[in-house]
Amino acid sequence: MMYKWEEEKGNEVFLSQPINSIWHDWTWEEVMLEVRKMAAYIKSLNLEKKSKIAILSKNCAHWIMSDLAIMMSGHISVPLYPNLSAKILNKILIHSETKLMFVGKLDDFEKMKSGIPSDVNCVTYPFYSQNYPKWNDLIRDVFPLQENVIRDDNELVTIIYTSGTTGDPKGVMHKFYNFSFATTNAVNALPLKDESFFSYLPLSHIAERLLIEMGSIYCGGKVSFAESLDTFAQNLSYSQPSVFLGVPRIWTKFQQGILAKLPQKKLNILLSIPIISSLIKKKIQKGLGLSKARNVFTGAAPTPAALIRWFESLGIIIQEAYAMTENTCYSHVSFREKIKIGSVGQALPLCDVKLSEQNEIMIKHDALMDGYYKDEEKTNDTIQNGWLYTGDEGEIDSEGFLKITGRVKDIFKTSKGKYVAPSPIELKLSANKNIEQVCIVGTEIPQPIALVVLSDRGREKTKEDLISSLEKTLEVVNPKLEKHEKIHNIIVVKEEWTIENNLLTPTMKIKRNAIEKIYRINYEEWYDSSKRIVFFRNNL
Template sequence: MTTDNNGGALTPLQALQERVQQQGNAVAFVQPLGGGEVREYTWKDIELEARKMAAYLQSQGMQQGDHIALVSKNCAEWIMADLAIWMAGGVSVPLYPTLVADTVRLIMEHSESKMLFVGKLDDWDMMKDGVPDGVKQIAFSLAPEQAKKDFPVWTDIIADTAPIEEIFTPKPADLATIVYTSGTTGMPKGVMHDFQALSTIGSKMIKVYDLQPNERMISYLPLSHVAERLAVEIAQLYVGNKVFFAESLETFGEDIKRAQPTVFFAVPRIWSKFYQKASEAVPPKKLNTLLKIPFLNKVIKKKVLGAMGLDECRIALSGAAALSPEIITWFKKLGLEILEVYGMTENLAWSHTTEVGDQMIGWVGTPNDGVECRIAENGEIMVRSLGNMKGYYKMPEKTAEDLTEDGWLHTGDKGEIDAKGRLKITGRVKEIFKTEKGKYVAPVPIENHIVTLPGLELACVIGEGMGQPVALLNLTPEEQGRLSSGSAKEHFTQELEKHLKHVNDQIDPHERMTTFIICKDAWTVENNMITPTLKLKRNVIEEHYAEGIKQWSKTKGVVWEA
């Protein structure tokens, strides 16, 4: 473990100093600027810009302990702003870059944020009215043009400001960040994490997969989410690896091939998209046949993984939700073992990890260093570690509900533990529903089976109080376009009917679905059907389609929403 002179783990700011001393001239960030142009930042560049921005924050009246918000898609200045806030003695409050104005206002006012960094955004107009009056704002270099006209711009500030001489030295119990949960229901909760948690987990996590300075990672999942922030920003400070930023969804294929990541973390929806795209090019049956041919085996594996930009990947991780066993098995045939990990905002994403060579499909590994795990009487997973939150900001009653006095966190997930200590997630305590026959159904594993069919984007299995469950489905944009002709739609309907039977054959009788319902509108963050981390908002989806389901569920097979 990297430690300070007193034997404790280095804080993120101390880790940055170590990086500058040991790797000052090494490239740490590769930032796309558009049009194929990129800018490289060394560790010295990062420290200098962060120190200058910290000095500017203080010049604008920021006091120690002030809360400073930032809203942006991933970019180099996001991480440097986070470091600058800490250097100046502040608490960082990240906002998802897809929030609507009402949610921006809710979080900004609840967190009492005094300033806001406005960065790389697709729709600033959708958000800006949510910024409370009196909040000072700073624009990143890649911010929308209007923001750069309205507010001081990062590059100008850096050019005109001398670096702070003495940076803030936090105590372990000092608050470092408030991370607002994306929330599948209700008001987002502000999860408080202190510097002790960041320091301890930062120094421990790099040892799990023996991360080295020559690793390459691509940052594309929201840095406002705790998993990306720990896996990219914090881990990098303790490892010294290189991080490439993605430019946009449209350029992601080029971005990942530029990065050639050796470590790659994705949520199931991303792995599913990789699988579906590859399956369209080389159907699984054909791939199996080709892989059996000795002289073609290695060539095919490298070609398929190379098309995804993953031919150099040595550690592939999946988290946030369960990944379909079919997809894990498919990648394993290509020589890429996807290791499932488990964590949540409330425990700084530090809970369970599948180690290389210990993969058991459907399980999320053993407890990380310093993590205790137990199963409560109702089947709920409970964990205790230094990664656990200090509590929810200004929500003492909710904190007492989720965090016991002796430090055990109620995860809200149900699970089981095997003899080796491996954990299996079997559902959510509140997501499991009961059919009218009194049988309980866990929807997530069924949904993971459903979305393995190419052309399907998302699935939501519902059935509370119904005779048998049904599944609401979203198609991929590509499939929506392809189905404009009647014959294509008829053929896909037949494929869906076969798939319905295939999935039903793999689950218990009380879980079997009568109907696949194809919804005409996409579920997006903007229409509040999914969270910024791409999780279903089940209550919103069920309420939206409640009337239609009464009719659609009377038909067995496949129903297309008119």
Template structure:
């Protein structure tokens, strides 16, 4: 592996040494437009040259609002080439949230890329220069394609000081206002080299980018791709996602638990669990079925398959293992640039997030909070010195906000969030995440939020999966009650579930009840429903439909 000091230095290496290798593959109307390293570099240099004409000071902040696409990566390179700092914004945010980030980050310009509903978002953009990318249908401010025509490529690109600010990532946040996490170029290089070393990733990887690039984990993955001179493909839409993933067969695949749930759902829609169990018991068919499913999911050639961002149920990991798909669960945060704990092929234990990585120090506070120290911790929260001081302890460890425990082999299990704990009216504290994980094994359930403030026992608020929605009500009630009856004896008395309440609508990014990385926004859900807890608890039915 080559050693680089910044993502830009890595890109310039491949642009010089493999100019004609395909770097980015962008589907438009079912056809791929390929960008070689040379072509991507040329467009990035021309856009960087345009930034220079805006008289932006070195280190100015430039925002990027787009779904994953080739131009997200080219824009990021252009921002680096211009000596500026990128402010990536989740493409699903509403106008108010976009405005909040642009004002707080003091962004001096914005690039508008591939979006589903820019019309409803554009009022959030203050009076700053806008570049929109015509290929994706937007035509506001200056057009990217016109700038490519009229600007000369930037000849000399100066490499950044590795410790200068590289990007500010606004956390999706399950609570409160998003915070701007400041990272340097060297933080991203440390993070990328950790990933490459851990999983012995080779050069010339094939990657498929679909989780939001505004999220640190996907950004890190693509960064590792740039370090290794990878070819990166993108999905055109949600409808074409499965087909494109199958066609791409990436070497590396990372998903959040919700996506693993969706994949399992799709498989069980076409073949029942009973039939699948039977087929997997037949020696010759077993291999055939596994290979067919792996190919269909796009995982036939994957050397590393991971789940992170939220806890995944152990039963889910075991279910996939029976199909020959080994999901390695890991743990990391925006603030520690994802370098914390991971299961690896050599050291893996289902139900845990793995061992402390080789370049990390970890400890538990007196309250059991996980604290991390590594060489790529954030430089702090932008314009929030007090908040920054709060999350570091006296020894410089980052306080993660997660509660965990190590087993005798050194594997870490996350047992809850410090802020998620609640007290029932019996005065007992409950950490909901392990109960949520147990209930998530039921394939009829999509999302779960265990609550119980002010009532004697906790209740489960849930949304239904497609499988659950398709079931007759009576059948679903039997299924969910069976799960509760299996779970309750394994819990402490004060933790046992008393009721299950089925929500009318799903919790989505659009209605503000899920984060862009698909985590449930507990505080927002509690705010809407807390007034009903007592009346639900007092009802005779065990399963209540809102």
């Protein structure tokens, strides 16, 4: 498809990126010239055929260019999260047998640098140059690769190391056919054509890679990037994409931002006045950067139904989706005209789904992973008789809508011997706008307790108002739960769970095991407390 757009849309902008607040554009023709030159340079290195080449960078135009150059030069990409510790970076580079690495836009490369083995050569991107040979210098006098290289469908295109919510990352192997199958069928099913995309979630993650990079290539679209967390809102508002992918934490931040400027009571009044309502919705949509968005997705973790309904009241229709690295991000999606809030949608075309006897979701289609790199045992545990065991627990209704009810491995046993699935309870608690993050725990105590991190709104409340709000939430939520699921008390922890302190994955899912390690020593003391709301001043 790249060759098609190079010829047909050569002068149209493909990649657009703000650098020091100035937007830089690359047309399809310009991108392909860079890609062809870098592919030729890589070939000149005479690496062993199908060598592993890593990409260590935040999202930027050259991330996509380097990925395409790796494909054209006949090698295999190993995309890496841009915030890995030196220890994990070293493990992955050694395990994958990486020979060359592109190093680009990073916040704290000095802390990671020691993890790079001495035999791994590095190339650095323009604009974000580390102390390595620079992209522009290397390709300046290189004659671009003229051939329109077509790789075999069954060749390995990438090894994607999962973000690892439970232990060390595993290398998921995908061939070119998998990318082609998943992208072609998803683009046709949604459908997507000449779209504009906004890229900010890690391109090293399968969702961003397939939807943004592959999606834009297959539909001839445009990709705009966020420069930083500080400029995210401004960059998104400027870009006004037609396709946007968020995660629950982003939607919560959007909501908090809106309510900080327009309190809920005032918003309700304005939305009740027909003419004013329309103006307010348009203003909010444009301010967020979603005024042109036709497909607005959420995924990576469950999004509270109350939050989806709240955005629906503003004319922003959020479509839940569900997939994973191991099935090439091809499983379920909520089609805009067929949404059932509380579900993650219906299976995409040519995707079979069923539940095991334990209600574990099982997926089968032609683009399942080739396996975990160098780990046949885990591969055989995960794929059995052609079915991918996802590790997620679910329900399927008569219309084929899938509801995620938890993670099979997240289920814990209380001291009463009762099993509790935390995810559905966490979703119910998340309806309280004073709560930013929540983790239900309860191993070795009689009843579950809720660990919560406050939202910005919650932090501004007086202690008395906050206690009242959280107690009311318990009174609303507990009657909806089974006896053994009822929350004993809520523990308000001071420190936020972040990617930086290793309590969130790069896609902003909580790392339960890591959280448990920190707080588990306090469970019995908290449970024995006479207070329903306990404030814990921890220092992580």
